[in-house]
Amino acid sequence: MSIDKPEARVRPKKLPLKQRYSLLTRDLDWEPNYVTREQLYPHTSYEGIVVHDWDGWEDPFRLTVDAYHKYQAEKDKRLYAVLDGFAQSQGHLTLSDASYLNAIKLFIQGVTPLEYAAHRHFAYLARHLEGPAPRFAALCQSVDELRHAQTQIHTISNYNKYYGGFHSWSKMHDRVWYLSVPKSLFDDAMTAGPFEFLISISFSFEYLLTNLLFVPFMSGASFNGDMPTMSFGFSAQSDESRHMTLGLEAIKFLLEQDEANVPIIQGWIDKWFWRAYRMSALVAAMMDYMLPKPVMSWREAFELYFEEQMLGGLFPDLEFYGITPPKHVNDAIAEKDKLSHETYKILHNFSFAAAFTTQTPQQEHMAWLSEQYPDTFDRFYRPTWEKHLDIEAGGGRAFFQGLPQLCQVCQIPMGFSEPDDPATPSLRTSTFRDEVFHTCSNGCQWIFEREPEKYVQAWLPVHQIYQGNCGGPTVPDVLAWYGIQEGDNGEYKGSLDQQSWAEWHPTSTKEA
Amino acid sequence: MSGTLRQVGIDIQESEENRALIDAIKQDNPDLTVRHLPGLVKVQSSGQIVINRETVESHLGREWETGEFQLAIVSYAGNFSEWDDDQIIVKWEH
Amino acid sequence: MAVKALYDYDFPSADRAENFGDDQLVFVQWKGNPFFCSAAAFRAPKAMPFGEFVAAMVVPWAGSDPEFDLAAVHDWRLFGEPLTPADGVALTELGIGHKALISFSA
Amino acid sequence: MQYELRYQVLEPKRQSYQNVIDRFGDQPASRYLEATLDVEPRENFHYRPTWAQDRELYDARFSALRLTDPYSFTDPRQYYYTPYVTSRAAMHDEFGKSLGYLEDRNLLARLPEGWRAVLGSVIVPLRHLESGAQLVSVAGARFAHGTSIEQCCTYAAFDRIGNAQMLSRVGIAVGTGTDEVLVTAKREWLDAAHLQPLRRLIEEIMIVEDWAEGVLAVDHLDKLVYPLLYTALDEAALLSGAGSYSLIAQHFASWFTNQRRWLDALQTVWQADPENGAANTAHLDRIATTWRDRALEAVEPLAVVIDKQVPEAGAVAALEGLR
Secondary structure, X not given: OOOOOOOOOOOOOOOOHHHXXXXXXXXXXXXXXXXXXXXXXXXXXXXXXXXXXXXXXXXXXXXXXXXXXXXXXXXHHHHHHHHHHHHHOOHHHHOOOHHXXXXXXXXXXXXHHHHHHHHHHHHHHHHXXXXXXXXXXXXXXXXXXXXXXXXXXXXXXXXXXXXOOOOOHHHHHHHOHHHHHHHHHHHHHHHOOHHHHHHHHHHHHHHHHHHHHHHHHHHHHHHOOOHHHHHHHHHHHHHHHHHHHHHHHHHHHHHHHOOOHHHHHHHXXXXXXXXXXXXXXXXXXXXXXXXXXXXOOHHHHHHHXXXXXXHHHHHHHHHOOOOOOOOOHHHHHHOOOOHHHHHHHHHHHHHHHOOOOEOOOOHHHHHHHHHHOOOOHHHHHHHHHHHHXXXXXXXXXXXXXXXXXXXXXXXXXXXXXXXXXXXXXXXXXXXXXXXEEEEOOHHHHHHHHHOXXXXXOOOOHHHHHHOOOOOOOOHHHHHHHHOOOOOOOOEOOOOHHHHHHHHHOOOOOOOO | OOOOOOXXXXXXXXXXXXXXXXXXXXXXXXXXXXXXXXXXXXXXXXXXXXXXXXXXXXXXXXXXXXXXXXHHEEEEEOEEEEEOXXXXXXXXXX | XXXXXXXXXXXXXXXXXXXXXXXXXXXXXXXXXXXXXXXXXXXXXXXXXXXXXXXXXXXXXXOOOOOOOHHHOEEEEEOOEXXXXXXXXXXXXXXXXXXXXXXXXX | OHHHHOOOOOOOOOOOOHHHHHXXXXXXXXXXXXXXXXOOOOOOOOOOOOOOOOOOOOOHHHOOOOOOOHHHOOOOOOOOHHHHHHHHHHHHHHHHHHHHHHHHOOOOOOOOHHHHHHHHHHHOOHHHHHHHHHHHHHHHHHHOOOHHHHHHHHHHHHHHHHHHHHHHHHHHHHOOOOOHHHHHHHHHHHHOHHHHHHHHHHHHHHOOOOXXXXXXXXXXXXXXXXXXXXXXXXXXXXXXXXXXXXHHHHHHHHHHHHHHHHHHHXXXXXXXXXXXXXXXXXXXXXXXXXXXXXXXXXHHHHHHHHHHHOHHHOHHHHHHHHO
16 A cells, blocks of 8 residues: 555544454464364363353453553552551551451451462463453453452551561461361362363352452451551452453353253352352351451341342342252351351360460440341350350450361361251261261262262361371470461450550550 | 342442442432442442443543443442443343 | 362372371260360370270360369260260270261260 | 550561561561562462372472572562553553554554565564463463462463554554454464464464473574564664654563563573572573574564565564574
8 A cells, every 4th residue: 555645644443342352352362273272272171061162252341451451550559559658657556456457367368368379270261261252351360369469468568567467377378277268168179170160269259259258358447447458458359340250251151152061060059159158157257256346247248248149139140041049058048147156156266276366255246246146146156155254254265175176178167057056066977988077067068979089188287287297296386387476376355466556555445 | 030120239439539430320320229338339229230431421520431440349249231432231131 | 979180080088097097086076065166176096995085185175164074974975876985995996986976965 | 645656656576477587587578579479378288180180289390490499589570460560551551652643643554565564464463472472471370380480470471462462453553443454464374374383383382281391482482583573673664664663663672671581580590599400401401402493493484574575674684693
């Protein structure tokens, strides 16, 4: 083309957004013919999922790399301004109470490593999924998850300077008993094939339960004066809405591809709902017991974010594909009045071996709990807390003098009750290759029996201690191996954090 | 369940900037319920929620790209059935 | 259902009996007492007499509840079935094997 | 009152996380270090991967190149997420401005015929090469051992798709806002003789099991492609009335400079490793022997096409200088 008289400033035609996005993403892919598809994508066949047309994948966000960098840089600019301001003004002194930070300790030890794990394994999807569109969405999510891990590390870095329990989060995630709960969940997902990982994390975790897990956490942070955590949380959640979209698109795409996929996916939904729900027990305990100023009860959050939005909204949508609500969902519903109490009791019993502290709820807190849980709290849980208060009034503090029995699947101490009966512990046993395996619930037992070859491998912290693999035979040996430092563990009242807090707030009245 | 009027919802971070966005959503979705939680605003509606670029711009007093919605959103329940240069729609599909 | 994998997916149990040598794991539950969130786990010699097991392991654990009274302990059960313990008899001879769950009331 | 206390400096109980303190003593640490060191899990994995026999979820054996301590390597750019996206936001912003300038004046469509052909048949098809390189880098994001290394691979993977998108936008601009040039370029990527050695090479690199070997194989290719097309050709463009190409090429050249920083540093650390240094050096030599000549064979036909279209470009000679 040669132009004698150049027309200056011709506005070129503009491609429609959708077409332009497609050219910039999926059109980059090509059909290889110097190597085979099987050589290039060796991991997409063995799970039994059938995909006929990878191009059926839609990405409503249509985020290109330049837009990604622009928006994300802006988000981080805002976030780090909050972090810097908070640190410079010694903002930690304006928290509701130092005991609030126990929730954040649990967060960096238990959740931040999951963000990191998600980062690594979405990179696996970005390598191994065959379709260019889901690969790109997975790549974006991989980078986002790295962001989440890092912004959390940076947010909490400031608290780490002044309070215990934050300092060795990474090592602790690999070693400490209660952290094997989240770790084993992600290990389970990552060791599965790419499609199961996609359904477990993108759908069951990110779409089904993320709201329940994160939004109340962040509102709690806001309510207790923790602006940095609220800021990183909401900032991360803005990425999360893209991830939720990936999860929803993933499930619809796979269900639309082939009818043979439906029962496989139903099985994964059944498994992963329960797996993720069980882990959310830690969040339930945090919401109801660890926030000095509670913002919303577990029960209320469960009803709002899970029953109303997911069971009421999402599942009727999935019914179209022949998908039914998760197999053990009624057990979860039946537990909503019990979960937080039973879980916090576990943490309270065992915080001598944890990198956070616990305390028995005081009367005012119990009044709130009985208001939130009129059917269960006074009848089943208050008497035990009263007993603890009596012991403490006499100068004692009762911990569990030993180690607990753990669930083979979720790895939480077996402290849950039968769905319909708070007075009876829920204990299930299965036998596989002449060995007994204990599980805490119908859901965990079902998961075990579905894939016993997988769960027999579990690194159960209690059993590992007894095998001599955790630093030595005594509690101090194990705590040293965990990386727990003086003042990290035990009872909050009288702890180093509480002493520092009192010293930094000399006129504030001390809670008994 | 056959109802097309199931609830959809969007959680938006509470901030000066987002106030105009929320006002725009209110204007375009008359049935909207708005709930304030610490740090965030939860909007819910039966059937669907529509966000129009033009309405947001009129409340914001400047140009606004629908992509910027990603800076505001915390979470949602529903499905992005439409997200183009002019409009975002959240609703259930089936 | 076997685990779907790219190879024959078969691994030994992490807690198989042989990993504990002459010992084994035993779980003990105090029924009806919510003061303890869960059953306790112990590592005990297979040949340990039941009475010694109770005295050396169960009592120090259960005793952290001020209401514990050894004399009141009754209704021993093994996996929910009635168990008639005899202080001098080894755990395994009572049928209490690796990872057995026993319970009592008090 | 706590009021006064807020104006008093509280003595921190520790300056950083314990793992950082263990390495450098109790002193304030950079955000890069806190966000990078020892983040990857090390032990007590619960289950074995269903997709890899005899491997743990994180395992040094995913590559033959190993470090005694993975954190003996740190990124000289000190990129954690925020500086990374901030730097790339600026890069894409500048690229967008350059491209916008060219688009507004329709300058790419009005390049001399030969240069237009070079763009359409050599430069724009490389968006597929970048896409392939992305697949290779992202394997490192998953399988590299140690956060400091995988983090670099992660950003490199994202950069690659960014580069592919920049090239695609160039293609759209050359096609005056249409997809015509992209369509032709893709057809050539699939069929044209001068691109087949390159496509064969990247496809074969994409299936290399050892993630590090894959990344290095791409690097042997990059070390020819980038200096040739975005530096040597840039100069030729300036001298032969194709300044518009120079405006584009500069962004790719500066990206390559940035990419070299971590990759060169990593190779130095691999070779210097106290335990694995000798074995690493032998592996690096073998990798170079395997892939360098093939890279040259794959790039030569591009240089020939360039010289045919723009005889004054001197691409073949420039490539000769790069061997």
